Amino acid sequence: MKKTGEGQRQGARAEQAAARSALPGASEEQQGTRNRVARSILDHGPSTAAELAERLGLTQAAVRRHLDALAGEGVVEPREQRVYGARGRGRPAKVFALTDCGRDEFHQAYDQLALDALRWIARTAGEGELGEAAVASFAKARVEAQAERYRPVVERAAPEERARALAEALTEDGYAATARAAPASAGEQLCQHHCPVAHAAEQYPQLCEAETEVFSRLLGTHVQRLATIAHGDGVCTTFVPRVRGEGSAASHPSSSEATAPRQTPRRQPGRPGESAEPGRPGSSRKNRKSTEAAPVNTAGRNPA
Numbered sequence: 001m002k003k004t005g006e007g008q009r010q011g012a013r014a015e016q017a018a019a020r021s022a023l024p025g026a027s028e029e030q031q032g033t034r035n036r037v038a039r040s041i042l043d044h045g046p047s048t049a050a051e052l053a054e055r056l057g058l059t060q061a062a063v064r065r066h067l068d069a070l071a072g073e074g075v076v077e078p079r080e081q082r083v084y085g086a087r088g089r090g091r092p093a094k095v096f097a098l099t100d101c102g103r104d105e106f107h108q109a110y111d112q113l114a115l116d117a118l119r120w121i122a123r124t125a126g127e128g129e130l131g132e133a134a135v136a137s138f139a140k141a142r143v144e145a146q147a148e149r150y151r152p153v154v155e156r157a158a159p160e161e162r163a164r165a166l167a168e169a170l171t172e173d174g175y176a177a178t179a180r181a182a183p184a185s186a187g188e189q190l191c192q193h194h195c196p197v198a199h200a201a202e203q204y205p206q207l208c209e210a211e212t213e214v215f216s217r218l219l220g221t222h223v224q225r226l227a228t229i230a231h232g233d234g235v236c237t238t239f240v241p242r243v244r245g246e247g248s249a250a251s252h253p254s255s256s257e258a259t260a261p262r263q264t265p266r267r268q269p270g271r272p273g274e275s276a277e278p279g280r281p282g283s284s285r286k287n288r289k290s291t292e293a294a295p296v297n298t299a300g301r302n303p304a
C-alpha cells in the first residue's frame with residue numbers, strides 16, 4: 001500500500017531518527033550546526049551552499065558536508081535553482097530546500113488546526129447534542145475514507161490473518177500498529193503505538209469511536225477498545241475476538257473451553273415437580289433414581 005499524507009511523514013520521521021543515530025561521528029556540535037543549516041533554509045527559503053556559508057559564517061565545504069548529511073536524513077533535497085529573467089552561461093546553481101518531513105522537524109500547528117476545525121463544526125451545528133452528532137458524522141466520514149484503502153488488504157488475507165493485515169495497513173498510515181495473541185488465546189489484541197490525532201481525540205472521543213466501528217466492519221466481528229492514547233494510556237489497544245467458523249476458533253476451542261466442565265444442570269424431561277439439580281435438599285426418590293442414570297461430572301473435585 002502506498003504511504004500518503006501524515007502516514008508518509010510519520011514513517012519518514014522514524015527513518016530520519018534511525019539515520020541520525022547511524023551517522024558516524026555525528027557529535028552534538030555537528031548536529032547543532034546541521035539544525036542551524038536547516039533553520040536558515042526554513043527562514044530564507046531554498047538556498048545555495050554559498051548563501052548558507054555566508055549567512056552562517058561557515059566554509060562552503062563545511063556547509064556541503066552538513067547538507068549531504070541532512071539530505072541523507074531526508075530533511076533537505078537538492079533542486080535546480082529557478083532563474084528569472086535572462087540566464088547567464090553555465091548551469092544554474094543547485095539550491096537546497098526543506099522536504100515535508102524536514103518542515104515537520106520544526107513546530108507545526110496541525111493539532112491546533114484540527115481542534116479549531118472540530119470546534120467550528122460543533123458550533124455551526126448548534127453545540128450540545130447537535131454539535132456532538134456533527135463531529136461524529138465528520139469522524140465517520142474520515143475513517144470511512146481510510147477504510148476504503150484498508151479493505152482490499154484485509155479482504156485478501158485469510159480470516160485468521162486479517163488483524164495482522166489491518167495492523168500493517170495502519171502502520172503504513174503512521175500508527176505503528178501490531179497484532180498479537182490476546183491472553184488465554186481468546187482472540188487478538190490490535191495495538192496502535194502511535195496516534196497522529198491523539199491531541200484532538202482527547203477532546204473529541206468521537207474520533208476513537210468511529211475508528212472502532214470501522215475496525216469491527218473490516219474484521220467482520222464485534223471488537224472492543226480496551227485503551228487509548230487519547231485517554232492517557234501508553235498504547236491504543238483493541239480486542240479482536242476470534243470469529244467462530246473462521247480460522248481455528250470453532251474447531252480448536254481455547255484451553256479454558258476444553259478443560260472446564262459445563263455447569264448447566266441436567267434435566268429429566270416429563271417429570272414436573274422434580275428438582276433440576278441432583279443432591280439438592282428436598283429432592284425426591286425419583287430424583288435420586290434419575291441421577292443414577294445420569295452421573296455428574298466430578299472432574300476437578302476433591303474426593304469425599
